Amino acid sequence: xxxxxxxxxxEIGQRADSGTFSGISLExxxxxxxxxxxxxxxxxxxxWYGSKQAVTHVSLKIPENKITALIGPSGCGKSxxxxxxxxxNDLIPTVRSEGTVSYRGVNLYGPGIDPVEVRRRIGxxxxxxxxxxxxxxxxxxxxxxxxxxxxxQNELVERCLRRAALWDEVKDNxxxxxxxxxxxxxxxxxxxxxxxxxPDIILMDEPCSALDPIATLKIEDLMRQLVKEYTIVIVTHNxxxxxxxxxxxxxxxxxERVTGHLIxxxxxxxxxxNPKDKRTEDYISGRFG
Amino acid sequence: MPxxxxxxxxxxxxxxxxxxxxxxxxxxLDSMEALRDGDPAWSRKIIEDDMNVNKKRFEIEDRxxxxxxxxxxxxxxxxxxxxxxxxxxDLERIADHAEGIxxxxxxxxxxxxxxRLGYIPGMADRAVAMLRGSLKAYIDHDVDSARxxxxxxxxxxxxxxxxxxxxxxxxxxxxxSVQRNTYLxxxxxxLERIADxxxxxxxxxxxxxxxxxEEINVSKY
Numbered sequence: 208x209x210x211x212x213x214x215x216x217x218e219i220g221q222r223a224d225s226g227t228f229s230g231i232s233l234e235x236x237x238x239x240x241x242x243x244x245x246x247x248x249x250x251x252x253x254x255w256y257g258s259k260q261a262v263t264h265v266s267l268k269i270p271e272n273k274i275t276a277l278i279g280p281s282g283c284g285k286s287x288x289x290x291x292x293x294x295x296n297d298l299i300p301t302v303r304s305e306g307t308v309s310y311r312g313v314n315l316y317g318p319g320i321d322p323v324e325v326r327r328r329i330g331x332x333x334x335x336x337x338x339x340x341x342x343x344x345x346x347x348x349x350x351x352x353x354x355x356x357x358x359x360q361n362e363l364v365e366r367c368l369r370r371a372a373l374w375d376e377v378k379d380n381x382x383x384x385x386x387x388x389x390x391x392x393x394x395x396x397x398x399x400x401x402x403x404x405x406p407d408i409i410l411m412d413e414p415c416s417a418l419d420p421i422a423t424l425k426i427e428d429l430m431r432q433l434v435k436e437y438t439i440v441i442v443t444h445n446x447x448x449x450x451x452x453x454x455x456x457x458x459x460x461x462x463e464r465v466t467g468h469l470i471x472x473x474x475x476x477x478x479x480x481n482p483k484d485k486r487t488e489d490y491i492s493g494r495f496g
Numbered sequence: 497m498p499x500x501x502x503x504x505x506x507x508x509x510x511x512x513x514x515x516x517x518x519x520x521x522x523x524x525l526d527s528m529e530a531l532r533d534g535d536p537a538w539s540r541k542i543i544e545d546d547m548n549v550n551k552k553r554f555e556i557e558d559r560x561x562x563x564x565x566x567x568x569x570x571x572x573x574x575x576x577x578x579x580x581x582x583x584x585x586d587l588e589r590i591a592d593h594a595e596g597i598x599x600x601x602x603x604x605x606x607x608x609x610x611x612r613l614g615y616i617p618g619m620a621d622r623a624v625a626m627l628r629g630s631l632k633a634y635i636d637h638d639v640d641s642a643r644x645x646x647x648x649x650x651x652x653x654x655x656x657x658x659x660x661x662x663x664x665x666x667x668x669x670x671x672x673s674v675q676r677n678t679y680l681x682x683x684x685x686x687l688e689r690i691a692d693x694x695x696x697x698x699x700x701x702x703x704x705x706x707x708x709x710e711e712i713n714v715s716k717y
Contacts, residue, residue, distance in 0.1 A: 447568050479570050481707030491570040493499045 237471040237483045241455060243270040246408055246438040247292055252306035254287055254296065254467070261287045262467035265306075267457055274430060274439045276453035276475065278446060280490065283459040284467025289410050289442045293329035294322040310408075327354055330401035334413040336393030338385030338400070343368075343377050346385040346396055350404040363403060370436075371399035372429045391422025395429065402433075409433065411441040415448065427452045446491055450479045458487045502567050509563070509580055510635070512556045513587070517631045519549050520587045521624060523594035524690065528620045531601045531683065532611060539598035546595040553588040557581060572704075579704040583634065586693040586700075590627065593686040593693075600679045600686075607676060614662050616680060619655045619687040622648055626694035633701045642698035646713035652691035653716050659684035688715070 247269040254262040262284040269275045269292075277285040287296065294315060296302045307314045315325050327350070338346050347364045348356070356363065364381065368374040373395040377383070385396050394414060401409055411430075415423040430439055430452055443449050449456050456479070457472040471478060471487040482488045489495055523542055530538035560577050563569070569577055604611075626648050633641040663677035692715050703709050 446570065450570070480574060482571050488571045492573045493502070493570075 237473070237487075238266065238457075238469055239473045240268050241270040241273070241474075243273065245269065246271040246310070247440075248307075248309040249288070249291075250307045250309070252288070252291060252304070252308060254284075254291060254302065254304040256299070257301040260466050262291070262304075263465045265459075265467070265469045267469060267472060269438065269440060270455065271438050272434055272436075273454040274434050274441060274452055275455045275457065276449035277440065277442045277457050277459060278444075278449050278491075279459035279470075280461075280495070281444075282466075283461050285442045285457075285459045286412055287467065288459065289412055289440060290331075292408070292410055292440060293326045293331055295326070295331065297322055327404045328406050329408040329410060330404055330406035331410045331412065332394070332397050332401055332414050335417050336390055336397050338388070338393050338396050340384065340386055342382045343385050343388070343396060344381040347399050347403050350400060354404060356403075367399040367403045368396075370402050370433065371395045372425065372432070373399055389422070391418050391425055394418060394422070394426060398426075398429065398433070402437075406437065408438045408440065411439065413442055413444060416444065423448070446479075450475060458482075458484075458490060460486055460490070462486075499567075502563070502569070502573070505559075505563055505567075506573065506576055509556060509559060509577075512552070512559070513580055513583055514631060514635070516549065516552050516556060516584055516587045517627065519545075519552060520591040520594065521627055523549065523591045524597075524620060524624055524627070527594040527597035527601070528617065531597055531604075532613065532617070534601070534604070534607060534611060536602055536605075539601040542598040543595055546591055549588055549591040553584045556584050572707075575704050575707060579634075579700040582700050583697050586696045590690050590693045593690045596686045597683050600683050604676065604679055613680065613683075615655045615658045616683055616687065619652055619659070619684060619691075622652050622655070623687050623690040623694070626652070626691050627697075630694045630697040630701070633698060634704070637701070637705050639702050639705050642701040643712055646695045646698050649691050649695050649713050649715055652688055656684045656688045691715075 245268045247267075249265055249267040249269070252262055252265045252267075253260065265284075265288060267288075277289060279285050290296045291304065291308055292315075296304070304316065308316060310325075310329065313320070339349060341349070344360075344364050347367050348360055351360075351363060365374060365378075368377060373392060376392060377388070377396075385393060388396060394417075398409070398414075415426050418426065427448065430441070433439060434454075441449075441453065453475045455472065456475045458470045458478065459467060460470050461467055471482060471484045473483075478487065479491060482491060523546065526538065526542050529535075530542065560580050564574075564577055567573075626645055629641065629645040629648075632638070633645060660681055663681050667674045667677050695713050695715070699710065699712055702712065
């Protein structure tokens with residue numbers, strides 16, 4: 208069993224020798240398969256931080272051009288699952304995993320897969336806006352430059368800032384530091400930076416938790432715009448946000464039996480009006496968590 | 497347990513639904529008694545009291561909307577509040593139909609007593625039983641009872657047919673009774689609508705418990 212993860216794909220995804228949960232039947236009747244084209248297919252995914260399992264036997268189909276929300280109490284494995292989608296967990300020592308995460312039919316943890324290219328195609332926006340201490344222009348161009356962008360930089364910056372609904376607010380001051388923007392603007396700048404890499408999928412880890420209500424609603428409106436072109440997966444603690452913004456919702460839970468288990472996955476309309484599993488019901492109606 | 501305040505508010509709202517239900521039931525019973533006794537003063541009181549039913553309905557609606565806005569309920573909590581909003585509308589309309597019967601009594605005026613109401617008291621008994629049953633099913637979250645109560649609507653429909661047939665026969669044999677019998681047909685229609693509203697309440701009970709919206713008994717009227 209490796210103690211630290213290597214970026215060599217062949218070593219990632221080796222079967223773990225832990226049998227802690229073998230023999231436990233994990234019910235899946237409340238996990239639907241969306242009747243839509245699938246962008247990401249997660250199959251029997253397990254992940255450990257050292258000896259501690261964080262995600263257990265999760266299988267989930269994420270549809271294209273839809274917003275899928277991952278919800279659940281702290282420690283339920285939702286952020287870990289999100290970070291598994293673009294191999295961000297590779298960067299954490301002691302992480303190991305098994306199962307597959309497929310993007311357009313290709314196992315992202317298979318041999319010969321370049322994690323940098325994975326992260327280019329599957330971008331990420333974090334909880335706290337994290338612009339670089341550079342100008343707005345340079346922030347947007349950063350990833351594109353790293354990826355060898357050769358086209359018209361002005362056009363790219365304008366296009367990305369427009370898509371991120373920030374252009375009108377910053378167009379006269381592109382040389383201003385990204386750090387001088389408000390929190391909500393900084394988060395939209397980070398979205399513009401992610402878009403500049405021309406991803407297919409955008410992962411968002413609590414993108415509004417550090418923002419005020421108005422900035423939050425702006426990001427939510429932006430997400431509904433972006434989903435026409437991108438597939439979005441969002442982790443949120445805010446259930447009203449999941450209900451407002453997403454098309455599908457997955458509820459995860461850690462209990463005394465299993466850590467990071469997918470309890471229920473169905474359309475957002477169904478899960479918030481008529482969840483089938485009592486644990487989902489109890490969580491979304493605020494009885495625990 | 498988290499959300500104790502919300503649970504308490506929901507329980508109070510449920511109690512308020514029962515209060516409104518009892519006001520509607522009293523309106524039916526009173527309107528039938530006033531009709532039987534030919535008591536115009538009582539009918540006028542029922543018409544006046546209907547304002548209180550309307551007021552109570554709006555109070556509950558207001559409270560429900562505030563709870564929705566402030567607590568942002570989900571899942572069965574959301575269904576519970578949505579159900580209350582629908583049920584209070586049905587209860588308020590049931591009281592309106594009782595008020596309609598009170599108005600018919602006023603229109604009957606000096607019609608001689610005792611009044612021969614034929615199948616109408618039987619219809620009223622069944623409608624009141626349906627109202628009580630539907631509210632009990634609501635409190636008990638009892639889907640089976642809700643379905644059974646709806647079956648009684650067919651019997652109310654049959655009784656309305658009988659009232660209609662008898663009234664037509666009476667009008668043919670005694671043309672001077674046309675107006676009186678027309679009022680009786682209207683009374684029967686009000687009672688039939690009350691029974692229909694009770695089936696609506698039962699449908700809401702099923703939605704509240706199962707999350708499924710279904711029409712469980714389509715009235716022929």
